[in-house]
Amino acid sequence: MHPAMHCARSLFFGSVLLSLALPSGAADFPCRPCAGLRIDGGPADVAATLKRSGGLEPGSPLFVAWEISLSGETAAGTDLAAAVRESGAVPWISLVFRTPPPLAQNAERLQAELRAAAEIAAKAPAGTWFQVVWEADFSPTEYAFLLKRAAVALTGAQPEARVATLPLAAGPPVLQALYAEEVAPSGHAVALQPGAA
Numbered sequence: 001m002h003p004a005m006h007c008a009r010s011l012f013f014g015s016v017l018l019s020l021a022l023p024s025g026a027a028d029f030p031c032r033p034c035a036g037l038r039i040d041g042g043p044a045d046v047a048a049t050l051k052r053s054g055g056l057e058p059g060s061p062l063f064v065a066w067e068i069s070l071s072g073e074t075a076a077g078t079d080l081a082a083a084v085r086e087s088g089a090v091p092w093i094s095l096v097f098r099t100p101p102p103l104a105q106n107a108e109r110l111q112a113e114l115r116a117a118a119e120i121a122a123k124a125p126a127g128t129w130f131q132v133v134w135e136a137d138f139s140p141t142e143y144a145f146l147l148k149r150a151a152v153a154l155t156g157a158q159p160e161a162r163v164a165t166l167p168l169a170a171g172p173p174v175l176q177a178l179y180a181e182e183v184a185p186s187g188h189a190v191a192l193q194p195g196a197a
Contacts, residue, residue: 036063036092047083056088063129065092068120070113081124092129092164093120095150101142114149118157126160131191133166140174144181151186163187 039046046064056062064084081091095117099110121130132150134143147165154161163186168174170192178190 034061034063036065036090038065040066044080044083047080047087047089050087050089051083061088061090063092064089065094065131067094067096067133069096069098070116071096071098079123081128085125085128090127090129091124092131093124094131094133095120097132097134097146097150098136099146101136101139103142103145110146110149114153117150118153121154121158121161124158124161126158127162128158129162129164129189130154131164131166132187138168138174140177140181144178144183144186147183148186162189164189164191167191167193169193 037046050056050062064087066080081093084091097110097113097117099106099113103110117130121128124130130150132147134146136142143166147163151163154163165178165187168178168190175190
């Protein structure tokens with residue numbers, strides 16, 4: 001195995017994605033289950049390795065994910081999405097929001113992070129996935145507030161952007177609480193944490 005592949009922190013996806021919207025707005029995955037790698041430090045080496053290997057089979061994409069913090073410099077990592085797409089893989093960028101709750105009372109900081117997210121989306125190739133991650137204790141109401149605003153910013157900057165939630169605890173209580181906040185039109189998929197074995 002190429003050394004770049006050892007950077008992969010974890011294999012992800014499989015059946016952890018659920019449609020967030022109604023069928024007309026649901027994400028259309030050409031693979032069931034889908035596979036992917038989450039990379040520490042950026043996927044440039046993995047993208048280059050995939051490209052050198054001759055690419056991927058059509059219809060069986062590999063998702064390559066990495067994090068970008070929206071606090072401070074965001075340029076690092078934004079140019080990698082095109083390289084990942086060129087390799088035949090699907091870029092999955094986890095955007096890390098750090099605005100503390102309550103979000104409505106920290107509007108200026110949140111707006112700065114939303115502007116940074118929009119700049120990243122504008123540079124990304126069509127079909128890039130953006131996962132809205134929030135580094136705070138989960139609150140369905142507060143997270144829904146963030147998800148709705150992030151989805152507007154991302155799809156406004158990149159109309160073909162795909163939006164996913166942070167990894168949520170599997171089970172009806174969390175999902176029911178989130179759906180009660182009317183988030184369905186705001187995203188394409190719900191990401192779930194791995195269940196207990």
